């Protein structure tokens with residue numbers, strides 16, 4: 756049985772969603788971001804940086820969402836262009852781009868939500884990362900204006916990598932400024948496999964507000 760190590764609201768949703776798209780059943784093992792479990796030797800034996808997702812499959816554990824997504828698409832020979840094709844390069848670019856954007860989101864989450872006390876937060880860093888996030892959102896807005904999937908050939912696992920990010924993007928940037936990206940988010944979240952994954956994933960464990968402004972001080 757495939758087992759996904761998961762935190763609600765985290766990048767493990769990418770893998771849960773892709774497993775649903777591929778019709779691969781899995782068990783979920785749910786962890787917390789805050790109780791120290793991800794720093795345990797048991798977990799770090801599967802994911803050395805102590806991060807989710809980790810996926811137990813085929814007699815081993817795989818860490819890094821981008822690696823898991825590539826492994827699953829190659830194993831199932833679905834939802835990714837074949838290695839060596841021109842579109843494969845675009846697929847790999849968007850898988851990597853999704854992680855570039857997720858790292859900016861993670862920095863904003865730390866600044867707006869996790870850092871304690873609030874006085875330790877840096878408004879210049881919040882402004883800088885909001886601008887860096889806007890660069891990625893504008894690039895997606897341009898790309899998605901003429902197509903409603905990342906790849907011209909249609910839905911792929913790169914959309915699972917990226918589609919997961921967009922809810923978080925709109926916690927820090929107004930959706931009204933990115934209509935094509937908002938439409939992409941709506942298409943992605945309407946997919947039956949996304950809905951099934953969401954129903955299993957558990958409530959978001961990160962965001963308490965719809966939108967996080969940079970404090971004006």
Ligand SMILES: N[C@@H](CCC(=O)N[C@@H](CS)C(=O)NCC(=O)O)C(=O)O
Nearest residue numbers: 765766793805806807808819820821
């Ligand atoms: N590049 C990694 C990043 C994984 C990652 O940072 N996951 C976050 C949750 S979205 C996490 O486990 N954070 C725990 C921590 O930083 O202690 C991937 O794509 O799998």
